[in-house]
Amino acid sequence: RIDPEMMADPGKLREGLKEAADALRGGGVIAFPTETVYGLGADARLTSAVEAVFAAKGRPSDNPLIVHISEVSQLDGLVKQVNPAARKLMDAFWPGPLTVVLPVKPGVLSHRVTAGLDTVGIRMPDHPVALALIEASGCPVAAPSANRSGRPSPTLASHVLEDLAGSIDGIVDGGATGVGLESTVVQVLDDGSVTVLRPGGVTLEQLAQVAGAPVKMDPALMAEAGSGDIPAPRAPGMKYTHYAPQGTLSIVAGESAAEVSDWISRSLQEAEARGERTGVLAFDEHISRYHADCVETLGSLSDLGTAAHRLYAALRRMDEEHIDFILAEACPEDGLGAAIMNRLRKAAGQTVIRLESQAR
Numbered sequence: 001r002i003d004p005e006m007m008a009d010p011g012k013l014r015e016g017l018k019e020a021a022d023a024l025r026g027g028g029v030i031a032f033p034t035e036t037v038y039g040l041g042a043d044a045r046l047t048s049a050v051e052a053v054f055a056a057k058g059r060p061s062d063n064p065l066i067v068h069i070s071e072v073s074q075l076d077g078l079v080k081q082v083n084p085a086a087r088k089l090m091d092a093f094w095p096g097p098l099t100v101v102l103p104v105k106p107g108v109l110s111h112r113v114t115a116g117l118d119t120v121g122i123r124m125p126d127h128p129v130a131l132a133l134i135e136a137s138g139c140p141v142a143a144p145s146a147n148r149s150g151r152p153s154p155t156l157a158s159h160v161l162e163d164l165a166g167s168i169d170g171i172v173d174g175g176a177t178g179v180g181l182e183s184t185v186v187q188v189l190d191d192g193s194v195t196v197l198r199p200g201g202v203t204l205e206q207l208a209q210v211a212g213a214p215v216k217m218d219p220a221l222m223a224e225a226g227s228g229d230i231p232a233p234r235a236p237g238m239k240y241t242h243y244a245p246q247g248t249l250s251i252v253a254g255e256s257a258a259e260v261s262d263w264i265s266r267s268l269q270e271a272e273a274r275g276e277r278t279g280v281l282a283f284d285e286h287i288s289r290y291h292a293d294c295v296e297t298l299g300s301l302s303d304l305g306t307a308a309h310r311l312y313a314a315l316r317r318m319d320e321e322h323i324d325f326i327l328a329e330a331c332p333e334d335g336l337g338a339a340i341m342n343r344l345r346k347a348a349g350q351t352v353i354r355l356e357s358q359a360r
């Protein structure tokens with residue numbers, strides 16, 4: 001384990017990263033920080049190493065892994081071609097929380113990385129430790145989030161160890177990650193149109209500004225429970241209930257913030273009266289109105305970056321506190337709000353309680 005104390009000493013850091021890079025090259029699996037969440041890395045060319053990642057996570061084998069690079073020049077060896085529109089997005093957002101799905105070059109990456117698809121998701125993370133590790137390893141690094149499948153993604157090294165201690169070869173502890181939610185996954189067609197397969201750290205608005213072309217969300221991502229047939233999402237991973245806490249989580253939305261918080265307060269009281277342990281995820285603006293066994297604030301509604309940063313740790317807290325009944329305030333879906341609500345909906349099994357306004 002490489003810890004923050006070693007990180008502070010440049011000599012020790014270099015030594016530690018070399019050890020981690022050697023382990024990757026030797027077929028080991030190493031957890032490392034990125035600017036989004038911790039990843040569980042393996043040499044993307046080695047099937048045995050990639051299989052060890054799937055095994056450690058308990059991940060379904062039909063869910064492909066993202067390949068991480070440290071230099072744009074690595075792309076040529078991995079993909080068939082990059083259209084100009086995709087190139088434009090990479091220029092603007094790499095290194096950063098954007099994964100671009102591209103046609104894979106056959107015979108280079110382990111077939112397990114792409115889960116049999118003819119495309120591969122590639123990203124260059126914006127984290128000095130991640131970039132240094134990838135560079136030192138000299139390999140394309142396949143890395144899903146470093147959680148057990150179905151658990152919230154790890155934003156601290158301790159989350160990784162909670163889920164994976166004993167089943168990985170090492171961890172580089174770089175402290176808390178920044179964004180706190182996974183990268184935005186996009187597919188870019190030759191005509192320049194962009195489809196978001198998973199919303200994340202780069203927002204739709206930012207993509208649209210750079211692409212200068214329509215940006216649409218994969219319709220499967222917007223579905224709610226009870227809204228009829230839900231189409232299959234194009235990012236295979238988005239079909240799984242992820243991030244789900246052990247208790248029952250519902251999102252509460254409504255036109256009036258006062259009505260939403262009244263309803264949440266009342267429902268928490270009723271759950272408490274039933275003998276359940278209660279939890280609430282809410283914004284600073286309303287947090288003082290709630291009484292529950294576990295009250296987690298996501299920061300101010302005017303600063304959704306903080307909500308993204310805190311969300312997964314807050315969901316993990318609900319399990320630590322053995323909460324049975326959890327309510328979460330919805331947030332507006334623009335900017336980072338799209339990614340936050342997408343993860344909340346997945347954690348809630350798509351259950352959104354929409355209050356009809358009584359005010360009209």
Ligand code: TXA
Nearest residue numbers: 036038039064119120121144145182183235236237238
């Ligand atoms: O921020 C992130 O992206 C983090 C850090 C570690 O880089 N990684 C991450 O990986 O979130 P993972 O494996 O947990 O999520 C990868 C997502 C899944 O939803 C998967 O289905 C989708 O990306 N994906 C990967 N390759 C794909 C492909 N070729 N086509 C469509 N979706 C793909």
Ligand code: MG
Nearest residue numbers: 144145153182
């Ligand atoms: Mg994941």
